[in-house]
Amino acid sequence: MIRRALLKAVAVPGYQVPFGSREMPLARGWGTGGIQVTAAIIGPADTLKVIDQGADDTTNAVSIRAFFAKVAEVATTTHTAEATIIQTRHRIPEAKLTEGQVLVYQVPIPEPLRFLEPRETETRKMHALEEYGLMHVKLYEDIARHGRIATTYAYPVKVEGRYVMDPSPTPKFDNPKMHMSEALQLFGAGREKRIYAVPPYTEVVSLDFEDQPFEIQHFEDPCALCGAEGVYLDEVILDDHGGHMFVCSDTDNCEDRRAHGHRGTLAGHALEAAE
C-alpha cells in the first residue's frame, strides 16, 4: 500500500499522495511518516543513517535508528557516504548525495498552502488548478513588511514546473541541494497521511521574484570546531552574557573534517574538555 503510494508520488513529482497511514510505536509528529516510508523501502542489503537537526546523536534519531536495527536487522551508520537510506528531520546532509541513495524526510505539515488556507478541500483544489497566487501574495507581503521574504525554513519550492511543495522544515539553506539531486527524495507525513517525492534529476526551484531573488543563509564565522565554511551552523550558547559559538549542524560532516585534520578556533579547547 505504501509502496504503491510511493510509486505514484515518484511518477507525479511534488504531488501529495494520500495513504492509509498506520499507527506506529512512535508518537505522531515524531517521524511516523518517515518511519513508514523507510520501512516500506528498506531491505537486508541497506545501510541506514538517521539524523535529526543534522545530527546522528540527537535522542529521537538514536531512537529511530535503534528501532530499525531491532526490527529490520539492518546495518546502520553515521557516515553519509556509506548510507543507502538516510532518514532525516529538518536537514539535508552537507556531503553531496549520489545516485542510488535515498533521502527520506519526516514531514509535519505536507501542505505548503496550509497556513494560507486551512481547509484541505480548498488546498487540493488550488493544487489541481495550479492556483498558487495566494503563495506569491504572501511572499510579496513579506517583502512589503520586512524588506525581504521572511521565510527561513520550510521555504516553498516548485517541482518540475508544476506542484508547489513543502520541502519539510529544512532551513532554506538546504533548498538548492534538492535541485537536480542525484538521490531519490521521499517525503512521509504520517499524521497527515500524505506521501510525496522528488525523483533524481528533478528541477526544484525555490519561489522568488525577479527583483527579489531567492538567497540562502550565510554565516559570517566558520564552524568553531572544524573550520568549515559554507555549511549550516548551530549556535551554541556558552554563558549567560551573550557568549556563543557556531558549530556544524551536520555532525558527521564536522567529525569527518576534523578526522582529516581541519581545526576550528575552539577545537583545541573542546578536545581538552572531552578528555
Added chain:
Amino acid sequence: MYVAVKGGEAAILATHDLVAEARRGDAGVPEISVAQIREQQGLACARVMNEGSLYDADLAALALKQAQGDVIEAAFLMRAYRTTLPRFGSSEPVDTAQMAIRRRVSATYKDLPGGQVLGPTYDYTHRLFDFALMDEPRPASSPLGGEGWGEGRQNGEGLTETASLLSSDPAAPGHLLPHGEKESAPLDAHMPRVPDILGAEGLMEPEIAPEGDPRPFDLTREPVSFPADRDVRLQAMARGDEGFLLGLGYSVQRGFGGNHPFVGEIRVGEVSVEFIPEELGFAVDLGEITLTECQMVNQFAGSKDVPPQFTRGYGLAFGHSERKAMSMSLVDRALKAREFGEAAEYPAQQDEFVLYHSDNVEAAGFVEHLKLPHYVDFQGELELIRRIRREREARLAAEPETLPEAAE
C-alpha cells in the same frame, strides 16, 4: 568549554529506568494488579478502549498500568498494538434494540414501553468524599459499589436471571437496599429504542443505508477525504477524544451551532457480536460487549422536499461511556448540517475541523513533538531577526531626525 552533546543512547536507556521507577512509586505500597484496574477502574478502561479503538478490557487495564494512568498514553499503546492484529473478517452489525439493558433513560417521555431503568449512574450521587474508601481494603464493597457497577458483566446472562439472587444470602454488607430489593423487579424483555417509536409515526428522520449497503469506510486503513461521509465521521468520533467532543458538543448547546437537542434515549448494556465464517455460512456468537448508545432528537423545520421532522444525532461507545456517547451524538447532528442544507458556520458543523482534530493520539503526538529539538529552524529565525534589526538600526542612523508630519 563546549563539547558536542553525546550519549543520546545512554540517556534513553536511563529514562526508561526512571520511568519504571516512577511507575512503581513507593515500593512499600503494594503493586496494583491489572485485574484490579479492570474491575475497579472500569470507566477509565472503557475510555481507553474507545480512544484506543479496541475492545479488550484486560489490555486496556494493562495499558493504564503501564502508562501510570495516563489515558491518552494508554490509548496510544492500544492503537499501536491494534494496528498489528490480523483481521479475519467483519462481524454482523450489532443490534442495540436487542441489548441486555443495564441502564436506559429517555428525557423525551415520562414513561415508555420497557420503562425507565436508572441502573448504575453517578448522576444522583452527592459529590462528597466517601472517606471510608480511604481505609485499608475491606472485604465488603462501599455503599456505591452495587452489582453491575463495573464494566462488563461477567456471567453474560440476561438481567432477569439475577432475580434468582433473591433466595441467596440476605445480608449484603455495604449495600443501601436490603439484599435482593434492587433486583426484585425483573426488566421487560422488550425495550424498543425511542427513535424507533418516533420513526413508526414518521416523525423521525429515517436512517437509510447508502445504495447497495456498502461496507463502512475504515479510516485506520484508508486516508480520509473531504467532505467525509457519515460512516467516516461516526468512526472518527468513536475513537475521538472525549474531552474534545465534549467541548464541541457543549459549543453546539451554547449557540455555536443551531441545534436544540433532547436525549431521546441513552441505553447501556450488553449486545452479542456475531460473525459468519465463510466456511460455515451461518452466524456464530463471538461473545458480548458492553455498549453505550445515545440518540439525540433534534428539531428540524423541514425544507421544500422534506416535511418538518425530528432529526437524529447518534453516539455509540464501548463500555459505560455516557458522556462520550452524548457528546458524539451532539456533534454527529451538527455535522449533518450539509445534508440538511444548513449553513456550516461553526466548528462543530465542519467535518474537516472536527475529524482532523478529534484524534487525541495524533494531536498529542504533534503537540508534544515540539519537545524535539528545533534548533536548525530556530537558527534560521535568529539569523533573520538579527539581520532585520541590523538593517533597521542602520536605516534609522542614516536618516536625519525628522519631525512627525503634520498630517499625522
